[in-house]
Amino acid sequence: MDKIEVTFTLNEVEVTRSIAADSRLLDLLRYECGETGTKEGCGEGECGACCVLLDGLPVNSCLVPAFQVCGRSVHTAESARPTDLEKLNASGTAQCGACSPGVVMVTRFLTQNPDVARDVDLRQFMSGNLCRCTGYDGILEGVKSVLGDHERIDSDEGPA
């Protein structure tokens, strides 16, 4: 298989890897960068377990060809804020944990984009994150609790 060289920013650190030309971003992250927080679920863009942020936007890394991330920025579950993870855990967001990395990344997107968080219906917005334990209430509670936390931080830190 032909090899290509890919240089991109992974969780704020620039990395370069020589990979098979037909690698997916998911393969690049898990098998070349050791970032195994990103999970492979369905492999067809439906379940959201492999969700990462690409230039700040949620994408399913199983549907992103690795050659398209050259020069771009990727954030994975490994970059999540520990305090956000504690909030999610406290609300029962994780049961088996398969969907959690994706849920963590969508939550992070919402905290970074409060205008989007205000506009959307959360349950519908999370429809790309399938939970096989059917624990959606716990997930939504967790996401809301993280968002509430960030709103407080914003208003504490914002101009008087």
Added chain:
Amino acid sequence: MNILQPRDLKEALDMLAADAESMTPIAGGTDLMVSWPHKPHDGLCLLDLSSLKEELGSIVVTDDYVELGALVTYWEVIRDERLADLLPLLREAASQVGAIQIQTRGTWAGNIAHGSPGADGVTVLMAYDAEVVLASAAGDVVTPLDSYYTGYKLTVRRPDQLIRAIRIPLRSRGVQWFHKVGARTAQAISKVGVAMVREDSSDAPAAWRVTANSVMPYVCRGRNLEQELASGRIFSSPEEIRRVLDADVAPIDDIRSTAEYRATVLSRLIYMQLAG
């Protein structure tokens, strides 16, 4: 597997002109990459369009039309406030085509190019009388979207052509409606999708557009029904609508649904919408 990454549209079109048959253009990859490891890649040559974002990624709004560049995504349309009032069905379909992870990657032009019968985006674009701007080294050709498809995943696009933009005329529209029926409310492929638009004019009777996806082997128009509606016919039952639609669409059986279900649901959805 080989990858070509052109620096601009001209270079992409020159690459296609040299050897179009062997190349597969890729934008967001939401169709092409599905179950990727299970597909054969040997001999595949991908023409990566993602590097042309600057050239093909704009949404242009004029007094007469809206033009979506070929790399405009569903998410970009959802977040563009200008389009919310001008072309509300675009946001409607984009929100239902898949969740955020699909919306941020999938492009409107890709939805057209892939030719899936289930393309929600194509249904609303067709109801808005969209045109497809096809570019090639030989120049641009503009094709009405409603004559773009010739069969299941068959289109008038030549292998050396790329979709450069989608042009949607702005008109006075009184009715604008899109409805999708899937296995669940979100993140599902349509069993039936339908759009209806009524174009109002001060000096002519209203014109109608009725379009449907996941019903025929390609996204289709219900021209007989459009004419009946334009003539002012009032339908008193879904069955009456179905009898007219029978001349317009020949529904298919497939893994997601049956022809009978599709014909029944399509006519009921339209009836309920018309009945208010």
